[in-house]
Amino acid sequence: MKKYIMPSLKLTLVMIVLCSALYPLLVSGIAKAAAGKGGGAKAYLDGKVVGYANVGQKFTEDKYFWGRPSAVDYNAAGSGGSNKGPSNPDYLATVQARIDSFLVHNPAVKRNELPAELVTASGSGLDPHISPRAALVQVKRVAAARKLNETLIADLVRKQVQRPLAGCLGPEKVNVLQLNIALDQISLKK
Structure with missing residues (x-):
């Protein structure tokens, strides 16, 4: 059981960081470079x-x-x-x-x-x-x-x-x- 739970938790943590932090920062950065600065x-x-x-x-x-x-x-x-x-x-x-x-x-x-x-x-x-x-x-x-x-x-x-x-x-x-x-x-x- 431990063999399956630890990889699942690690993957969940990686996806949370990617989807909740890195991706929004990337999109926001691109918007700031566009006309209107994202506004x-x-x-x-x-x-x-x-x-x-x-x-x-x-x-x-x-x-x-x-x-x-x-x-x-x-x-x-x-x-x-x-x-x-x-x-x-x-x-x-x-x-x-x-x-x-x-x-x-x-x-x-x-x-x-x-x-x-x-x-x-x-x-x-x-x-x-x-x-x-x-x-x-x-x-x-x-x-x-x-x-x-x-x-x-x-x-x-x-x-x-x-x-x-x-x-x-x-x-x-x-x-x-x-x-x-x-x-x-x-x-x-x-």
């Missing part, structure tokens, strides 16, 4: 933190671009999806309500022009990005709400497009928070 990529407007660029934010006013809906109401402490399948009646009703709301706020947009990402939540519920198409479809509403030229707003969207890594890894995307900060900076200058 997230803070986004600023006029020297004040207005959010985190790597976490989706809730924008519902017409003067802002809207991001992807969130099944967790943008709560970064508990990311996750709704876990409802595409044929679930509750899920379909939620998506239909999002479509109806979007079309009411964007009357110039036809239903078939509406990108799916603007009415369906991401898997994490915290996706900070939308496609350039999803941003451009909102230009008319944002320009009207801010009384700005649509071409100016569309150009701003195009400037905010982040290209794929190495030119081919991933899609083009727009960070909604950074786009809205750039929009507020234009409005402040006017």
